Amino acid sequence: MTAQEVRLCGLLLREHFGEVVEKVGTHLLKGGAQNLRTIIHETGISLDLVKKSLCVLVQHGACVFRSGRKGAGSPTEYQTCCDRILRILRYPRYIYTAKTLYGDTGELIIEELLQRGHMTMSGTIKTVADRLTQNMEEGRSMDYSEVSSAFFRLVETHFLQRCPPLAGAEPKDSATPAAPSFPDCYKVPHVTLVGRGKRQLASEDGEDQRNAKKAKMDSQVGTHGDEGICWQVNFERFHLHFRDQAIISAVANKLDQTSSEIVRTMLRMSEVTTSPTATCTKPLSANEIFRSLPTSYNIPRPILDQYLTLLIDDPMEFVGKAGESGGGMYVVNMHRALANLARATLESVVQERFGSRSARIFRLLLRKRHLEQKQVEDFAMIPAKEAKDMLYTLLSQNLVQLQEIPKTPDYAPSRTFYLYTVNQLPTARMLLQNCYKTVANLVERRLFESKESKRLLEKSQRIEAILASLQASGAEPEQLTEVEEMITAPEKQQLEALRLHINKLDSAENQVDETIFLLESYINSTASTS
């Protein structure tokens, strides 16, 4: 856990759960596994609040507990891992993906589960049905069965999974709380859930109380048979989906639409047969690919073979050939594709930051591995003085390293070769830390901007509330305009500018998160293959 990661986790916890949880969480991040008494003592927060914070963290899977290291009788220890907390940054992307794949119902299911951490299936379905009903026209409501079917589909494709069973004291020595894929992970329990979503009406107090009582009785009467079985979002599955998307769009950019469709088909066919950490998919025969192509792509068989040959010949090596049976066996090289995408990311950063000539030098060093200064000047065709300047700038930013090869044992400078080189993996790690720092900067700026205009925001919220209540009770137009005019024009402008700023910062955070995802995938993929 680096300082940047801890800082970013702290900001995310603060935004989503408040300052108390932030304090407890960052303390656990910095201090490793600790028991309850240590946490209370070192953070100075009361027992009650610490317990609640830990509950929140455990609920969201950010914290695991296990029996102490000193033996069976020692107090439970709690441990946090920053990976899970950093996922909070990616929530919008998960929700958007669910929306594109499974429509509004899927979107709301994922959103609910992300907000609550764990939830039973029946609870989720009911809440989502209510929310959907809220947005529908008067008199219509969402049936539970529709929501259930969406839920089943999400489980089938492994986007949702059951929470691991909370065994009392599992003597696990793993430091990171990995979501184990235990049997029954994706088994949907038999649930009796019949009904429709309920619309929440703006009713008076008496009616409210009656409804609340009714709801309580309902939940007691209607035990749906799935108590204790909680569900959570399967982040790894979403990450596999994002990785496939990145590869497909890279193929579309480099080659053309049809090639990307072929790669998409291949990836879809190997979704269930390939393990998440594999470097390439299982071999697929050209006949199978031909049969599984979407019907809208009506390309003849020889043309498909040509496309596959072109994919293999491409220097990016997206697809490889693994044999000749069945008309040719093809695999998608995922690790190589990720490495190429990470390299393109590094080159893009150098290009935007230092200019296209420095980018030329950077790409040259990536290709040729080790070069002397003179050779760099000659290959890149850049005048000596400028090339030297650019190399030294890149060296000072640690994007390029110097390798000494001595001719004599005493490393005398006049008798040593100095070679410039680029190491892709350490450079990617460094850029990843820069990304974390950037996101933290953006979040802080956003909080700062909101704080600056706090007074104005509160005023506008009050006025909106007044307007809403006036409208509901049927006020006249003059009253409404009078209330609206309580906000002056320059204040309106300021509010508008603030809204634009916050949106811009928000979308920038999502864009940097895309870079984070690419770099993290590459680093993890390299670590697991080496």
Added chain:
Amino acid sequence: MAEVKVKKETNLSDATEVENRIKQLCQQFPHGITDQVIQNDMPQLEPQQRAMAINKLLSLGQLDLLRNSSGLLYRMKDVQSASKMKGSDNQEKLVYQVIEDAGNKGSKTWIIHMPVRCASKKKVYMLYNLQPDRSVTGGAWYSDQDFESEFVEVLNQQCFKFLQSKAEVARDSKQSPMVQRNSSFATSHEVWKYISELGISKVDLSMDDIETILNTLIYDGKVEMTVIAAKEGTVGSVDGQMKLYRGVNPVIQPTGLVRTPCGLCPVFDDCHEGGEISPSNCIYMTEWLDF
């Protein structure tokens, strides 16, 4: 009558006599004479005197000193060059010889012949009447010791445009993908012909020069290269191979990090909350937000 052997009496103590005799011997044997020959001719000559005479002749530039497998050879020097050298001293003569031997590659020393433009800081001199070799002058990219970066840039852009338009034409032809890809390739010979016909270069460019330009395009990430086997005799093939170049599209859009001010910030490492440079008071962010 008795034969009288008329021996040419050489006054052995007269150095000039010795020298003249040696010169005569050299003229007799134009391919060069060895020490042995001189000794045979003048057996009474002491080795010391012989050496002195030879050295004098050498320093006067009238004799050439050569070495062959059996030993040293002395040869009559060419009259023309001998007269040239009359005025110069020993060192210059040696140097002159080295330069001539080096032919058109030049050599690094300090005489008075034509200075030649060169790629490194070293000054190189060579004989006036020879053409300097490419490696010394730096080739087509240098004019009077300056690297012509604009010229290189222009060539770079022209080559890229040529390859790009070729790729576009291939794409629009809507033929089968293999044909499309193959027709988007251009050999280095084709590019060379195109550039020569454009006439933007006052210097003659060789195919190697064009290939170095195309390599810079590869390092720019705009072009890719493959090598194919070609029949000997096909236009543009070198050693049975041909290099093919093709314009390519970038594989990703500029990455998310560089779309934020922090990704391009020159003081990124100095920035932290509560410091003089912080996200809250960052001027780059303010500019970017108001854009």
